[in-house]
Amino acid sequence: MEEYISQILNLTIEYAPKLALAIITLILGLWAIKLVEKILEKTLIASKTDKTLIPFLKSLTSWILKILLFISVASMVGIATTSFVAVLGAAGLAVGLALQGSLSNFAGGVLLLIFRPYKIGDLIETQGHVGKVKEIQIFNTILTTYQNKTIIIPNSVISSNSITNISGNGTLRVDMEIGISYESDIDKAKEVILNTVAKNENVLKDPQCIVGVNALADSSVNLLVLPWCNTENYWDVYFGLREEIKKALDANKITIPFPQRDVHIINS
Numbered sequence: 001m002e003e004y005i006s007q008i009l010n011l012t013i014e015y016a017p018k019l020a021l022a023i024i025t026l027i028l029g030l031w032a033i034k035l036v037e038k039i040l041e042k043t044l045i046a047s048k049t050d051k052t053l054i055p056f057l058k059s060l061t062s063w064i065l066k067i068l069l070f071i072s073v074a075s076m077v078g079i080a081t082t083s084f085v086a087v088l089g090a091a092g093l094a095v096g097l098a099l100q101g102s103l104s105n106f107a108g109g110v111l112l113l114i115f116r117p118y119k120i121g122d123l124i125e126t127q128g129h130v131g132k133v134k135e136i137q138i139f140n141t142i143l144t145t146y147q148n149k150t151i152i153i154p155n156s157v158i159s160s161n162s163i164t165n166i167s168g169n170g171t172l173r174v175d176m177e178i179g180i181s182y183e184s185d186i187d188k189a190k191e192v193i194l195n196t197v198a199k200n201e202n203v204l205k206d207p208q209c210i211v212g213v214n215a216l217a218d219s220s221v222n223l224l225v226l227p228w229c230n231t232e233n234y235w236d237v238y239f240g241l242r243e244e245i246k247k248a249l250d251a252n253k254i255t256i257p258f259p260q261r262d263v264h265i266i267n268s
Contacts (some may be wrong), residue, residue: 022076022235029069037062051120052161056136105139109183123167126158167231174227174237179220181255189254200232220257
């Protein structure tokens with residue numbers, strides 16, 4: 001019994017300082033890594049690095065430094081670095097198989113940064129979600145929707161499926177259909193709509209707005225109105241211009257019909 005106690009005391013005396021030093025090193029190392037991340041971010045911003053690359057490089061650097069830190073801490077407590085690396089190598093295959101999704105997400109993130117289908121700030125549609133790109137991380141892309149919701153989508157899913165970059169060209173066409181009654185003058189209605197569009201400060205002069213007959217429906221002649229605007233003004237034009245067109249048509253006695261049924265009673 002005394003022999004076991006003596007061995008425990010000897011081990012404690014031998015490893016306690018190393019363990020304490022390893023814990024201190026781990027704490028200070030993690031703090032230093034956060035500091036390096038902040039310095040790296042400021043340096044990249046100051047050097048005018050593309051905003052899309054900054055979160056990716058920051059996240060990648062953090063992971064590499066943390067792995068090196070954990071290897072160093074392990075060696076401090078007596079685990080041979082060569083043995084530790086060998087264990088990591090032996091476990092690499094199993095870990096790789098277990099983390100296939102994460103590795104494919106990393107590869108997807110690299111592909112997105114290489115081919116650049118979108119960048120931070122772009123409005124995109126992918127996987128049934130529409131939102132502004134907030135960050136492109138090493139595993140995920142983070143979107144912010146118009147409702148201020150945060151959508152996190154794995155990079156592998158995005159890189160292997162269709163992506164619609166809504167704001168990529170800087171301008172958008174706002175398609176809207178306006179119905180007028182069959183009794184209304186089509187040329188007059190088109191003139192009123194074009195004049196209303198021309199007065200809207202958010203609508204671009206070039207390309208010019210087009211107004212044409214889109215359909216002869218059951219109870220209306222449907223006019224297709226196609227104004228253009230800058231991406232950031234899309235919703236202002238989408239909602240505001242519709243209201244302005246409605247008021248202008250009303251002021252010019254042009255009727256916008258609604259579904260109704262005429263019932264004729266015949267007395268026999």
